[in-house]
Amino acid sequence: MRAIEAFEPPPPSKVNYINAQYGLKSWLLTKDHKRIALLYLGSITFFFFIGGLYALMIRLELLTPQGDLLQSTTYNKVFTQHGIIMIFFFLIPSIPATLGNFLVPMMIGAKDLAFPRVNLLSWYIYMLGGVITIYALLAGGVDTGWTFYTPFSTTFSNSYVVATGLGIFVNGFSSILTGLNFIVTIHTMRAPGMTWFRLPLFIWSHYATSLIMILGTPVVAITILLLAFERVARVGIFDPALGGDPILFQHLFWFYSHPAVYIMVLPSMGVVSELIANFSRKNIFGYKFVAFSSLAIAVFGFLVWGHHLFVTSQSVYAGMIFSFLSFAVAIPSAIKVFNWTATLFKSSISYDTPMLYALGFIGLFTIGGMTGLFLASLATDVHLSDTYFVVAHFHYIMVGGALMGYLGGLHYWWPKISGRMYPEGWGRFAALVIFVGFNLTFLPQFVAGYLGMPRRYHAYPPEFQVFNVLSTAGASILGFGMLIPAIYLVWSMRYGKHAEANPWHLPGLEWRTQSPPPTENFEHTPIVDWEAYEFAPPEEMEVVGRFRRELETA
Amino acid sequence: MSEHIVPVKVYITIFLVLLAGTLLTVLAAFHDFTYHLGSRTFALNTPIALAIAVTKATFVVLYFMHVRYSTRLVWVIVTSALFWLVILFALTFADYWTRGWFSIGW
Amino acid sequence: MQSWIPLVPESASTVSSKVDAIYFYLSGVTLFFTLLISAILVFFVVRYRRRSPYEIPRPIAGSHKLETLWTIIPFVIAMTIFGWSARVYFEQYRPPQNAMEVYVVGKQWMWKIQHSTGQREINELHVPVGRKIKLIMTTEDVIHDFFVPAFRMKADVVPGKYTTEWFEATKTGTYHLFCAEYCGMNHSGMIGQVIVMEPREFDNWLTGNLSNTTPAVAGQQLFQSLGCVSCHGANGEGGRGPTLAGLYGKQTRLAGGETVVADESYLRESILNPQAKLVEGFGPIMPTFQGQVSEDQVMQLLAFIKSLQVTNPQQSAPAASPTSTRATTQATPRPNPK
Amino acid sequence: MIESPAATEHIQAHPALQHHFENMEQQREAGTLGMWVFLVTEIMFFGGMFLAYTLYRSKFPADFASASNHLDITLGAVNTGVLILSSFTMATAVWSTQVGKRQTQILCLVLTLLLGLTFLGIKAVEYYDKYEDALVPGQLIPGRPFGPEVAQEGDHDRHKLHLLPGATVEHVQMFYWIYFAMTGMHALHMVIGAGLITFLIIFSVKGRYDPEYHSPVEVIGLYWHFVDIIWIFLFPLLYLLGRHFEH
Numbered sequence A: 001m002r003a004i005e006a007f008e009p010p011p012p013s014k015v016n017y018i019n020a021q022y023g024l025k026s027w028l029l030t031k032d033h034k035r036i037a038l039l040y041l042g043s044i045t046f047f048f049f050i051g052g053l054y055a056l057m058i059r060l061e062l063l064t065p066q067g068d069l070l071q072s073t074t075y076n077k078v079f080t081q082h083g084i085i086m087i088f089f090f091l092i093p094s095i096p097a098t099l100g101n102f103l104v105p106m107m108i109g110a111k112d113l114a115f116p117r118v119n120l121l122s123w124y125i126y127m128l129g130g131v132i133t134i135y136a137l138l139a140g141g142v143d144t145g146w147t148f149y150t151p152f153s154t155t156f157s158n159s160y161v162v163a164t165g166l167g168i169f170v171n172g173f174s175s176i177l178t179g180l181n182f183i184v185t186i187h188t189m190r191a192p193g194m195t196w197f198r199l200p201l202f203i204w205s206h207y208a209t210s211l212i213m214i215l216g217t218p219v220v221a222i223t224i225l226l227l228a229f230e231r232v233a234r235v236g237i238f239d240p241a242l243g244g245d246p247i248l249f250q251h252l253f254w255f256y257s258h259p260a261v262y263i264m265v266l267p268s269m270g271v272v273s274e275l276i277a278n279f280s281r282k283n284i285f286g287y288k289f290v291a292f293s294s295l296a297i298a299v300f301g302f303l304v305w306g307h308h309l310f311v312t313s314q315s316v317y318a319g320m321i322f323s324f325l326s327f328a329v330a331i332p333s334a335i336k337v338f339n340w341t342a343t344l345f346k347s348s349i350s351y352d353t354p355m356l357y358a359l360g361f362i363g364l365f366t367i368g369g370m371t372g373l374f375l376a377s378l379a380t381d382v383h384l385s386d387t388y389f390v391v392a393h394f395h396y397i398m399v400g401g402a403l404m405g406y407l408g409g410l411h412y413w414w415p416k417i418s419g420r421m422y423p424e425g426w427g428r429f430a431a432l433v434i435f436v437g438f439n440l441t442f443l444p445q446f447v448a449g450y451l452g453m454p455r456r457y458h459a460y461p462p463e464f465q466v467f468n469v470l471s472t473a474g475a476s477i478l479g480f481g482m483l484i485p486a487i488y489l490v491w492s493m494r495y496g497k498h499a500e501a502n503p504w505h506l507p508g509l510e511w512r513t514q515s516p517p518p519t520e521n522f523e524h525t526p527i528v529d530w531e532a533y534e535f536a537p538p539e540e541m542e543v544v545g546r547f548r549r550e551l552e553t554a
Numbered sequence B: 001m002s003e004h005i006v007p008v009k010v011y012i013t014i015f016l017v018l019l020a021g022t023l024l025t026v027l028a029a030f031h032d033f034t035y036h037l038g039s040r041t042f043a044l045n046t047p048i049a050l051a052i053a054v055t056k057a058t059f060v061v062l063y064f065m066h067v068r069y070s071t072r073l074v075w076v077i078v079t080s081a082l083f084w085l086v087i088l089f090a091l092t093f094a095d096y097w098t099r100g101w102f103s104i105g106w
Numbered sequence C: 001m002q003s004w005i006p007l008v009p010e011s012a013s014t015v016s017s018k019v020d021a022i023y024f025y026l027s028g029v030t031l032f033f034t035l036l037i038s039a040i041l042v043f044f045v046v047r048y049r050r051r052s053p054y055e056i057p058r059p060i061a062g063s064h065k066l067e068t069l070w071t072i073i074p075f076v077i078a079m080t081i082f083g084w085s086a087r088v089y090f091e092q093y094r095p096p097q098n099a100m101e102v103y104v105v106g107k108q109w110m111w112k113i114q115h116s117t118g119q120r121e122i123n124e125l126h127v128p129v130g131r132k133i134k135l136i137m138t139t140e141d142v143i144h145d146f147f148v149p150a151f152r153m154k155a156d157v158v159p160g161k162y163t164t165e166w167f168e169a170t171k172t173g174t175y176h177l178f179c180a181e182y183c184g185m186n187h188s189g190m191i192g193q194v195i196v197m198e199p200r201e202f203d204n205w206l207t208g209n210l211s212n213t214t215p216a217v218a219g220q221q222l223f224q225s226l227g228c229v230s231c232h233g234a235n236g237e238g239g240r241g242p243t244l245a246g247l248y249g250k251q252t253r254l255a256g257g258e259t260v261v262a263d264e265s266y267l268r269e270s271i272l273n274p275q276a277k278l279v280e281g282f283g284p285i286m287p288t289f290q291g292q293v294s295e296d297q298v299m300q301l302l303a304f305i306k307s308l309q310v311t312n313p314q315q316s317a318p319a320a321s322p323t324s325t326r327a328t329t330q331a332t333p334r335p336n337p338k
Numbered sequence D: 001m002i003e004s005p006a007a008t009e010h011i012q013a014h015p016a017l018q019h020h021f022e023n024m025e026q027q028r029e030a031g032t033l034g035m036w037v038f039l040v041t042e043i044m045f046f047g048g049m050f051l052a053y054t055l056y057r058s059k060f061p062a063d064f065a066s067a068s069n070h071l072d073i074t075l076g077a078v079n080t081g082v083l084i085l086s087s088f089t090m091a092t093a094v095w096s097t098q099v100g101k102r103q104t105q106i107l108c109l110v111l112t113l114l115l116g117l118t119f120l121g122i123k124a125v126e127y128y129d130k131y132e133d134a135l136v137p138g139q140l141i142p143g144r145p146f147g148p149e150v151a152q153e154g155d156h157d158r159h160k161l162h163l164l165p166g167a168t169v170e171h172v173q174m175f176y177w178i179y180f181a182m183t184g185m186h187a188l189h190m191v192i193g194a195g196l197i198t199f200l201i202i203f204s205v206k207g208r209y210d211p212e213y214h215s216p217v218e219v220i221g222l223y224w225h226f227v228d229i230i231w232i233f234l235f236p237l238l239y240l241l242g243r244h245f246e247h
């Protein structure tokens, strides 16, 4: 037997975290981070499909230039709710609360997160926020755009702004608690030998993400709370009728919401680092640079929010500062892209589904990020701001990037999570469909945007129809593509091939325990004496062998 | 790493310092510290009040909250919180202060 | 409409080609990096595909040289974009002084436009080609955004203050005017046209749309009816309040000792919230006019105060056209007392 | 530094050791760190309001000064003292737990709770005064919209709003909006803190805490001191900064 199989831990015992206890109560009161991850997985998938349904409504409406399918008020609610659900209830919790929750303790060799009860609480808070928001949507919806700009949201909109705001406010605390838990866990609960520079890059990116969560989220929480109160009490510090300044709202909102875009993409970058390294059996090129670039993004990310205010009468000089810093924040992202690419040099690449998503991520994120530079560049942003170019930019990053990374990670860890393999052929097929559908949906929007098509338009001049038809066609393919994994992943939970403990033959800690893992993750606290991504060549296998012997004798 | 037990005497001292600070800041508030130096005006009431508040807060943080005896990590956390607060203020005011610098044009 | 699908909108202002140039540069950079990375990826993926399930490649730690290289190169490229773009941005937002001024008030969901010669339009803006046009904009309700793709210009209009936008059209024609900031129900219906005409045609248009009161004249009437005259004098020569003639565009010394430029926003604030910035040497006796004057009226007062400039023949006439002579009869320009 | 007596072996584990921690030291460290990280989020939470305050105070100095001068400085100062004293008793409670003095510990916690409630009581009196003077902004309270009586020249009724030259009632309302938002948030934190301390009291009566295990006392202490610090800033900013204009 070749050495690579030496990574194999002992055959799985029957008891794992899924079947350790039975009954609804055992799930609803669980303190196991893995079960909480599954709770989250279920809920965010639910919200994703709601958001996706709204997306399809948007695309159907925009098929023709006239606003014929939906009324303008309905359309405004549809895109607002699409944005709110996708951002606050899907993308922000997506990777951290599911994959992160599941893997952060396992990857560092801990039995659980530092505060298991807080972790469960965060899920309940998330659900409470979700229920309030869903209530708001059912009661009549909200039409302010996901950005809630004042004074429209405080004074002029007559939709359910307060209830929605409350939902988001509540939801924010779940994000804060998750971030807090991760930071404390990563600081205090690493297994012996797991030094900072042995951490998988997934952990580094989650650490950076958590920083943003705890530093940014409170600001948007108080902002939304003030907004809601102002609406109820008809007073305001954001209302110009009282000497207030609507631009202050935008500053406070984007102080969080720009960093929040890195909450959305950093975890995905962490996943991609894992995928690239593991499916090419190569340690990440420039590990420290990739690790520190995550922190750099988290810190610099807080300095650039003003690039959303270039045309909103923000001072021209502040605009220049923010533009400069926005270009600076692009550099750490560039470093990551180049290091991932370099990792593949002289590696051994397999074409498994997760790897396809990872490669897709790199390409699409590059396009999304580079088009971010069009917007960070002042003169072009004056033209492009609030056009479909912006819409295309952020979907390239958030769907083409973050969502792809999430799907890749979900497939990659699916055997660990569910104990079953997903069907590889279907997986590759779906990845391809999604890739094609995605590009067809959003590439035309760049052109429509530069031609001047404003966003949040329910009806538009006929000359933009070509692009919209292409986009809607793409969205249909994309929607179809999204359904495939939803179906086969559910299917595989019952009928999939049983997964081995280490189906990909990898060195990471999470693979050194059975699939699915036992409740306490490891039978014994592991002692780490290898570097991250150490795919030892055959002649250096003693280390690996020693580990295996340890597991066996234990 | 282990914890440090602060003697009660220290707490009493800090308590008295804080009370004194409160008294001082109230007294200072009624005095007008606006000075004119040539054509420039220095309104010092706010800086003085803030300086006292910062001093008081520092004492609470260092002694009541034991930061003086804590790990580097806690220091880092405290300073980084302040750092981010500074970012929030500095960059927002970077906008407000430079508004209308050239609105008349050329 | 053209039969082919355009990639770039019509370019009809002096800045539009400059913006396009940056856009092309950025597109080039983007294409270059995207293709570069994709090409490398494809090459590696094919070249280094896994040939045996047991193969383990040699680890490579990294390279500081390469890291430095791919930190510095993107940074330098990014800075070229930044510098270039910032310069054009400055130009886009810094209004020229000898421009023809047009007042714009946004309102859910229409654009109310008034020329300084008095003509009013709704959702349409007629301008002559080859002249600098400065829009002085505000809104009665929520934030809107005046966006003309063909000019590559947009600026939000924000309640409670003035924003400005300027352009010089280079081509006659009819161009889209969009509201580019979401403003509620009929946001997508808040659209209109900018009609750029030959100066001669424009003059004809002006005469064809004669209006009896210019904003400045209306402003003068307001100045009387609101009682401003009692403190500032019939022609802004001053009295209990400071002199207003020649104020616009000048530095004003405030009570605190600092100085501000008396631009549109300052004048607006002085009328609506006079206490916020007191002029040196005057008490806080001016009452606030908040709630008593509409945005339109504030603009008219503004037009009047501006018309009290020291005479400068090139500047005071709103348009070099026969009709514009009417505008100069508004009020006797006062010499600047300072 | 005193080495913690906490054993590193699982066998003789302390009953309060949670299953996923290796030892008490790790558990305590995690608890303290967690609270500090939480306090960071609190700083940012209040930071947003401080930003709004700073901005508008610099924009409307006279209005803010007039509004601020209407606040009751005596009650504010007394409350500051009360809060500082409660911080002191809290610190002493932590100390007595560390050294194992159960009686002192319970006494100090009870005192802290009482002082916290005193603070809230005084705050309620102040709020009621403002309500009486119709200074609650907007229509926050139905049927009693913002509408203070403005004092005329020579009028010294302290229930009337004394506007400094240049101030307008509208911007006074903005001050009160910020005032209620900030002190309200602060009071909410006090209420939560009082609840937490009640828990501490119940458990310390039961004898849960000892020199080896007192992380909850310490952590809630941190929270309590933090709430105190917020007030240390609120007091001068809201109550004091306009006083010298009166003379």
Ligand code: HEA
Residues within 6 Å of the ligand: A147, A261, A262, A264, A265, A307, A308, A310, A326, A327, A329, A330, A331, A333, A334, A335, A337, A365, A366, A367, A368, A369, A370, A372, A373, A375, A376, A377, A381, A384, A385, A386, A390, A393, A394, A397, A398, A402, C029, C033, C037, C073, C074, C075, C077, C078
């Ligand atoms: C996950 C989400 C995400 C991410 C990661 C980003 C990343 C970036 N974004 Fe994006 N953005 C959004 C989501 C995101 N954005 C959203 C949702 C909006 C709209 C909000 C709304 O109004 O509704 C928005 C809007 C937005 C605007 C405002 C547009 C407007 O409304 O006028 C701007 C302006 O600067 C901007 C810039 C950037 C930049 C510079 C980056 C950078 O971080 C990108 C860095 C990455 C790269 C640059 C690619 C990799 C680098 C290379 C391959 C090397 C080559 C590099 C160089 C030569 C420099 N974005």
Ligand code: HEA
Residues within 6 Å of the ligand: A048, A049, A050, A051, A052, A053, A055, A056, A058, A059, A079, A080, A082, A083, A084, A086, A087, A090, A091, A144, A145, A146, A147, A391, A395, A398, A399, A403, A441, A455, A456, A457, A458, A471, A475, A478, A479, A480, A482, A483
């Ligand atoms: C994570 C974030 C995220 C994600 C994943 C998406 C996904 C998609 N988005 Fe969205 N989008 C935003 C975030 C996101 N979006 C934001 C923030 C805005 C701005 C809002 C604002 O302006 O305020 C926006 C706005 C926005 C617009 C602009 C609207 C406007 O300005 O007028 C458009 C238009 O095409 C669009 C399209 C799409 C499409 C086609 C997808 C597709 O990728 C979706 C693909 C998924 C599916 C299609 C799901 C599959 C489901 C089914 C097939 C149905 C089955 C359903 C059930 C059984 C219940 N989005």
Ligand code: CUA
Residues within 6 Å of the ligand: C106, C108, C109, C143, C144, C145, C179, C180, C181, C182, C183, C184, C187, C188, C190
């Ligand atoms: Cu007006 Cu959008």
Ligand SMILES: [Cu+2]
Residues within 6 Å of the ligand: A257, A258, A261, A304, A305, A307, A308
């Ligand atoms: Cu941004």
